[in-house]
Amino acid sequence: MRRLRVGASATAKTTLREPTTLALLVVLPPMVVAMYGAAMASFPDVGFLSGSGAAYGRLSGALFATAFLSGLVGLFGTVSAARADRYLAFSGYPAAALFGTRVAVSCLVAGVAALTSLAALVAYGMHVASLPRAFVVLALAGVLYALVGVVVGALVPRELEGSLLLVFLADMDSFLSGDVLDIDAAVVDVMPLHAPHAAFTAAVQNGTLPTDDVFTVVASLVVAGVAAGVAYAAATNRGWSA
Amino acid sequence: MSRTRTAFTATVTQFARTPVLLALLVALPAYFVGLLGYVLPDPTVAVHVPGVDARLPLGDALLPMLAVLAATMVTGIAGLFVTADTLSADGWLVFSGFPGRTLFVARAASLGAVAAVSSSAGTAVLFAHTRPDNAAFFLAATVLAAATYGLLGAAVGALLGRLAGVYVMLFAPAIDFFLVHSPLATDPPAWATILPGAHAGVAALSAALTATPDWTELGVAVVQLGVVTVVAAVIVGRAVEE
Numbered sequence: 001m002r003r004l005r006v007g008a009s010a011t012a013k014t015t016l017r018e019p020t021t022l023a024l025l026v027v028l029p030p031m032v033v034a035m036y037g038a039a040m041a042s043f044p045d046v047g048f049l050s051g052s053g054a055a056y057g058r059l060s061g062a063l064f065a066t067a068f069l070s071g072l073v074g075l076f077g078t079v080s081a082a083r084a085d086r087y088l089a090f091s092g093y094p095a096a097a098l099f100g101t102r103v104a105v106s107c108l109v110a111g112v113a114a115l116t117s118l119a120a121l122v123a124y125g126m127h128v129a130s131l132p133r134a135f136v137v138l139a140l141a142g143v144l145y146a147l148v149g150v151v152v153g154a155l156v157p158r159e160l161e162g163s164l165l166l167v168f169l170a171d172m173d174s175f176l177s178g179d180v181l182d183i184d185a186a187v188v189d190v191m192p193l194h195a196p197h198a199a200f201t202a203a204v205q206n207g208t209l210p211t212d213d214v215f216t217v218v219a220s221l222v223v224a225g226v227a228a229g230v231a232y233a234a235a236t237n238r239g240w241s242a
Numbered sequence: 243m244s245r246t247r248t249a250f251t252a253t254v255t256q257f258a259r260t261p262v263l264l265a266l267l268v269a270l271p272a273y274f275v276g277l278l279g280y281v282l283p284d285p286t287v288a289v290h291v292p293g294v295d296a297r298l299p300l301g302d303a304l305l306p307m308l309a310v311l312a313a314t315m316v317t318g319i320a321g322l323f324v325t326a327d328t329l330s331a332d333g334w335l336v337f338s339g340f341p342g343r344t345l346f347v348a349r350a351a352s353l354g355a356v357a358a359v360s361s362s363a364g365t366a367v368l369f370a371h372t373r374p375d376n377a378a379f380f381l382a383a384t385v386l387a388a389a390t391y392g393l394l395g396a397a398v399g400a401l402l403g404r405l406a407g408v409y410v411m412l413f414a415p416a417i418d419f420f421l422v423h424s425p426l427a428t429d430p431p432a433w434a435t436i437l438p439g440a441h442a443g444v445a446a447l448s449a450a451l452t453a454t455p456d457w458t459e460l461g462v463a464v465v466q467l468g469v470v471t472v473v474a475a476v477i478v479g480r481a482v483e484e
Contacts, residue, residue: 023406024405024409028406028409028410035413035417035421036417039421039430039434040421041431042421042422042428042429042430042431043424043427043428065413068409068412072405072409076404076405156262158260158262159404160263160319160320160323161260161266163319163404163408164316164319165266166408167319167408168270168273168315171311171315171412171416171420172274172278176281181283181300182283182285183282183283184283187281188281
């Protein structure tokens with residue numbers, strides 16, 4: 001437990017010591033929320049988009065801004081610490097503790113990103129029916145993407161290639177997960193943000209959390225957590241190629 | 243000239259030395275266009291592109307724009323990492339007498355190659371779903387858009403670094419092509435006219451959806467590429483000298 005605390009503290013300091021990372025956490029999510037809102041306002045209210053396009057855009061922007069930022073921190077944290085983790089594992093530091101530090105920091109980043117995104121949503125005049133529920137869903141979406149970022153970083157331990165993979169997954173996710181288009185395909189259901197999008201919409205609009213969506217989010221977190229842990233342990237034990 | 247060729251060859255060799263990266267440059271745009279072409283539903287939608295006033299099947303309306311988006315994301319992120327990865331080495335090269343302008347020309351030329359490869363991959367898969375009315379013009383406009391974002395990525399890499407840069411280069415093309423200049427959107431916000439999608443993107447869509455492509459927008463896109471090249475050269479040059 002002490003090792004986990006020390007590792008998480010060191011990783012958090014390394015992450016937050018970078019001024020660009022701090023600025024990123026505070027500035028970029030509100031910008032994305034604003035731009036998504038402005039951009040979606042130019043969509044006419046046709047069949048596939050019920051209600052206000054701007055409101056839908058801000059809501060989606062808050063979710064994507066939180067999730068993708070956390071995903072990138074998960075990816076870059078894994079890749080940049082690859083060499084150090086290899087030596088730590090070699091010198092007897094448990095892979096589980098190393099992985100735990102990654103998850104703990106990812107949760108912290110997801111929480112901060114969720115907070116700033118939600119604050120931006122409120123600042124732009126959006127009525128949020130249940131702030132605590134909306135925050136929890138946003139933070140969980142962030143943790144989910146952070147774990148996806150860890151998986152990508154462990155499997156492809158190079159920043160450029162990992163970024164390309166994560167960006168295309170994220171873009172496909174933003175296109176399909178919001179149910180903007182009436183797409184009847186299994187691939188929509190397996191998009192990481194499909195259930196979080198539905199849960200976040202319900203929390204913002206009605207103040208509720210649909211049980212099936214919450215169950216799917218939790219199940220996704222468990223699957224992503226196991227996948228991230230296995231990939232991380234395998235990569236640490238075999239030594240990184242980066 | 244031989245120095246430019248040497249620097250260009252070194253950059254391309256660096257790409258070629260990483261087969262995973264080469265595969266991703268081709269596979270990601272192909273996967274993006276191919277999968278979305280497969281899952282998009284059939285209903286017709288109203289298309290809002292200058293010179294086009296029609297209702298088209300959703301796939302015919304959206305896939306050309308998605309091919310442009312895929313190429314711009316790949317090239318933008320490649321541009322970001324080309325700068326971020328070579329900044330330190332280029333600083334030493336300039337310090338030892340290698341002209342900074344020569345280095346920038348070589349990096350920009352390698353980004354042109356990435357733009358051509360990723361645009362060709364996306365356009366080739368586009369043919370499996372829908373055929374642009376003027377394929378050569380469409381490809382040229384797509385390469386222009388991708389090259390513009392590649393150079394923007396280079397500038398962002400010098401200003402923001404990797405993590406913040408990837409975040410920006412994920413959302414910037416998505417907001418530009420997927421939201422603001424989507425063929426489904428009307429009345430984009432005033433600030434959208436400075437984005438590459440307003441010119442190269444509209445030129446590409448006009449070539450995809452009409453037999454009379456918009457040469458004026460293509461010309462403006464060329465000018466815009468020139469402006470972005472100068473801006474990127476200044477920003478990257480200063481970063482190299484630091």
